[in-house]
Amino acid sequence: MSLTFTPPHHDLTYMAPLSEQRADRLVSFLAAGQPGSVLDIGCGWAALLLRVLEAVPDAVGEGIDLDQEAISHGQSVAVLRGLTDRVDLHVDDARDLAGGWDAVICIGASQVWGAPVEEAQPLPYAAAFAALRALVSPGGRVVYGDGIWSSPPTPAAIAPLAGREDEFRTLGEVVDLAVAAGFAPLAAHEASLDEWDVFESGYAAAYARWLAEHDADDPDVAQVRELADRQRTAYFSGYRGVLGLGYLELLAV
Numbered sequence: 507m508s509l510t511f512t513p514p515h516h517d518l519t520y521m522a523p524l525s526e527q528r529a530d531r532l533v534s535f536l537a538a539g540q541p542g543s544v545l546d547i548g549c550g551w552a553a554l555l556l557r558v559l560e561a562v563p564d565a566v567g568e569g570i571d572l573d574q575e576a577i578s579h580g581q582s583v584a585v586l587r588g589l590t591d592r593v594d595l596h597v598d599d600a601r602d603l604a605g606g607w608d609a610v611i612c613i614g615a616s617q618v619w620g621a622p623v624e625e626a627q628p629l630p631y632a633a634a635f636a637a638l639r640a641l642v643s644p645g646g647r648v649v650y651g652d653g654i655w656s657s658p659p660t661p662a663a664i665a666p667l668a669g670r671e672d673e674f675r676t677l678g679e680v681v682d683l684a685v686a687a688g689f690a691p692l693a694a695h696e697a698s699l700d701e702w703d704v705f706e707s708g709y710a711a712a713y714a715r716w717l718a719e720h721d722a723d724d725p726d727v728a729q730v731r732e733l734a735d736r737q738r739t740a741y742f743s744g745y746r747g748v749l750g751l752g753y754l755e756l757l758a759v
């Protein structure tokens with residue numbers, strides 16, 4: 507029988523290193539364009555999209571993700587917040603979307619336009635920016651969040667990731683790729699170490715809770731300890747402070 511853990515939304519507000527303060531800023535950026543339509547690609551449980559719709563009462567939104575559990579959670583939050591008539595959250599592959607959106611969110615989901623994560627390829631930033639640019643008209647607003655190197659990659663940092671120094675680019679290089687694809691960046695910033703610690707802790711929490719709720723002689727204890735140890739070591743002895751998350755507030759030009 508496969509192990510079951512509490513879902514990520516139990517311990518995380520967003521499935522990304524993103525504080526409420528930074529989320530406020532991203533919502534304000536999108537809301538300032540008074541969008542009529544907002545698309546969230548790889549939305550997870552669509553926490554940011556739902557906040558944008560609350561900030562822009564006339565807007566309608568669509569969120570797409572492959573993860574049924576995350577979409578179901580987002581749908582139940584939309585019910586609680588009275589947003590069901592303005593938001594469509596559904597399970598689908600976001601690769602082939604048509605344009606015409608006023609605003610688009612894409613955080614941690616550029617793999618939509620690249621090779622499967624298991625193939626350990628460099629992030630497809632350029633393909634993502636080209637696809638995003640095709641989804642909006644000039645003046646359209648895009649919030650893009652993606653992995654970056656915060657500091658030069660070390661062997662210990664890349665080992666638990668894709669094992670290659672070219673998996674990510676620096677924030678400056680990613681901004682250049684956005685400009686080359688037809689965007690003007692209004693702002694670029696990156697998640698703090700505190701946002702990363704909160705995010706990684708949120709993932710580790712499910713293992714900690716499982717271990718606390720099961721007897722020490724449960725046959726699955728060793729496997730769960732191993733999962734927890736691997737995640738903790740990958741972060742604290744590996745990519746902490748090296749892997750970053752860059753956020754770009756982009757205007758289509």
Ligand SMILES: C[S@@+](CC[C@H](N)C(=O)[O-])C[C@H]1O[C@@H](n2cnc3c(N)ncnc32)[C@H](O)[C@@H]1O
Nearest residue numbers: 520521522548549550571572599600613614615
């Ligand atoms: C790191 S999570 C980010 C979730 C959300 N954007 C957030 O910030 O909370 C990336 C999400 O992209 C989704 N995803 C990956 N490939 C996808 C695809 N081809 N189509 C739709 N969603 C995809 C995953 O299921 C996952 O929920």
